[in-house]
Amino acid sequence: MKGRFTAARALIAVCAVAIFASLIQLQIVEGQDYRERSDRRTTKSITLEAPRGEIYDRYGRDIVTNRSGYSVQVTGSGSDDEENLNRLISNLCYVFGRWEQTKNADQAIFYDGEGFAFDLDAEAAPAEAADASATEDGQAAAELEAEWKKEHGFAASASANDIINELSEKYSLSAYGGEELAEIAAVRLDMEERDFSSYTPYVFGSDVSIGVVTAIKEQSAGFAGASVVVQPVRDYAAPGVASHILGRVGTISREEYDELKDEGYGINSRIGKQGLEKYLEKYLRGEDGLSAAQQTSGGGNIDSSVEKPAVNGRNVSLTLDIELQKTCEEALRDNIIKIADEAGSPEGGSDCDSGAIVVLDVNNCDVLAMASYPTYDVEKFSSEYSRLMENPARPLVNRALMGTYTPGSTFKPCVAFGALNEGVITVDETIEDTGKYTYYKDYQPGCWLYNQSGETHGSENVSEAIRDSCNIFFFETGRRLGIEKIDEYAKSFGFGRKTGIELESEESAGSVASPQNRESRGGTWFPGDVLQTAIGQSDTLATPLQLACYTAAIANGGALYRPHLVKSIRAGEDSAEIVTRPEEVSRVKMSPEYHKAVAEGMRMVVTSGTAREAFEGCKVPVAAKTGSAQISELYTNGVYIAYAPYDNPQIAVACVLEKAGGGSKAAPIVRAAIEQYFSGGGEDESEPPNRLKK
DSSP: OHHHHHHHHHHHHHHHHHHHHHHIIIIIISHHHHHHHHHHHHEEEEEEOOOOOOEEOTTSOEEEEEEEEEEEEEOSTTOOSHHHHHHHHHHHHHHHHHTTOOOSSOOOEEEOSSSEEEOTTSTTSOGGGGGGGGSOHHHHHHHHHHHHHHHHTOOTTOOHHHHHHHHHHHTTOTTOOHHHHHHHHHHHHHHHHTTOSSSSOEEEESSOOHHHHHHHHHTGGGGTTEEEEEEEEEEESSTTTTHHHHOOEEEOOHHHHHHHGGGTOOTTOEEEOSHHHHHTHHHHOOBOEEEEEEEOTTSOEEEEEEEEOOBOOOOEEESOOHHHHHHHHHHHHHHHHHHHHHOSSGGGTTTOOEEEEEEEETTTOBEEEEEEESOOOGGGTTTTHHHHHHOTTOTTSOHHHHOOBOOGGGGHHHHHHHHHHTTSSOSSOOEEOOSBOOSSSSOOOBOHHHHHHSOOOOEEOHHHHHHHTOHHHHHHHHHHHOHHHHHHHHHHTTTTSOOOOTTGGGOOOOBOOOHHHHHHTTOOOOTHHHHHHHTTOTTOBBOHHHHHHHHHHHHHTSEEEOOBSEEEEOOOTTSOOEEOOOOEEEEOOOOHHHHHHHHHHHHHHHHTSTTTGGGTTOSSOOEEEEEEEEOSSSOEEEEEEEEEOTTSOOEEEEEEEETOSSGGGGHHHHHHHHHHHTTOOOOSTTSOOOTTOO
16 A cells, blocks of 8 residues: 555656646746747737828818728637638628628629529629719620629639639538528628738728627627727718719728738728829828737737827818808709709700709819719718619719710800901901801701791891800801811810819810811711801810810900819928919910900890890899700700809809700809809808908
8 A cells, every 4th residue: 555655656746747847848948939929819910090181171161071980890819710700700791781781892792582693783893883874784784794703713604603602612601591691702702802811800891880889799709700990980071062072982992902002001991982082092091000909819809009100191171162062062953853843845854864063263263163963972872882873864973074065055155266366257247147057058057046936136246146146147157267276266275175173084075076076986077067066066075164164264364274173282290281373274365355245245145145034133243155055856955154253253154954955944053153152251261251342
């Protein structure tokens, strides 16, 4: 018995020595190594997203600021195997669906009850496909599907079912089916493409509701590996206003990341996608900071400290008057709806559903307001993308910059200046309105008045012809001037080329009617086409912004300026502001005598001509020109240009209404803009002054 106790003691002693030696090895010899491994495992660097610079109007009033929001991230901790990760994603998809929140992952394939099918008309479509409705729906869908497969590395011949099966096997999703499978597969694919790992978190959703945050916090066991992070979120002082101008911010795409990663962008960075948010990205973006966070094995934070503070982006002041912008958007919307409701036929405007208006400072072409209808709310872009894409009126298109329209009779002042400068008419010469223009035997177009009532305008000089928009006068004037000179003056006024505004990448150039233009499109130019060009028909196309710049040049005596949306940018604490200066692009020859003749004609449009009723009682003296641009046998666009005050021009306005039935339909919108602009009276520097004070 005694021998057994001795053996037991010896065994215990040996074990104790071995344990002691192991402790020495672990704690003293290898302790530092294990401590470093432990530190690496439990301490993570978390990016602190820098707030973007704020955006103000020309008077310093808020347009876009920042607020604190919540994003949900998958961190890797607690979800380090396929089963746990898939379960976490499933739970997150459920809670996001319950609270109607948008996931960051684009979902291109959905379950329709019988199988899986592509649906790229939803938010999965790339942003540049916003104008896909310009093609046939079927062709556009096929092109988007092919592009998506190519972008994500799938065979061109693969069906939606093939792709889901492939993803299911790759990500161990055999336990899931139907729409749940499609959702998880979309997230897993996005996570892989965004380099998700234990060191690179994945942003599951941004700016989520407090309901989602509460659900994750209260049911933490079901969301191990997910964390809620506070992040700056864009906040709009007037939601839905100036959306086409401001653009939006979104998560960086893989292509953008590959291009910009050397400039400090991360795979989860948010970046300007469109509009000024994109154009001003290098100024608005700040410098992200870093926070060191210690975490439990389940992903919970123990402690955190800021290693490097975030630096805010630079603030920007725009040329916009936000109150004028609101007025323009409201007047545009209300009048388009009214025209469609009150018209009795398509010819009269019952199909009018869209348009645009631009207001400029005539002395530098600062954009005071630029509105397009229909529009959208930037904050709801993701949640409403499918509806926006399906809207036949294409609300994502900025018609002020991208829409090109026949200018109609608003082009006549351009022809008048050319004819006066080239000596083919004088300010006092009169031309008889004969009802029909009979210079050509095989083409004899009529004046609009003669076509409507059989009457004529009689004998008119250039001012009277502008007042009455007499086609016969401008048929003869245009024929004498010739297409080469008409084109020369049109280009001097900015037709047929981009204006150079900050959003030039989103701008159309339009076109100038010419034999070369027609022939380049496979058509034939006829002598009679000069007549149509002279009254603003034919192949001449202009954007509302181009029309506004043209009007400003008429008002200021011939200077065509590059339009601007940016007034100034804060360069830094120790640096002066970056200020936009007026930039003259070209100058149209315009003697005081010729300018007076055209200006008087445009003034008479309002006092006794085609816009008389629209401006009756207006306290601001206005000069204007209407245009009814026929685009088919059924439809006529309404075009309107104006400047005010007539005797001291300060602003120029151009408005286009699609399928409105005539130019006079746009007059109430232009009047609303002019009256709002001149309605100020405050002496505070933050408010617009009373511009009619002498």
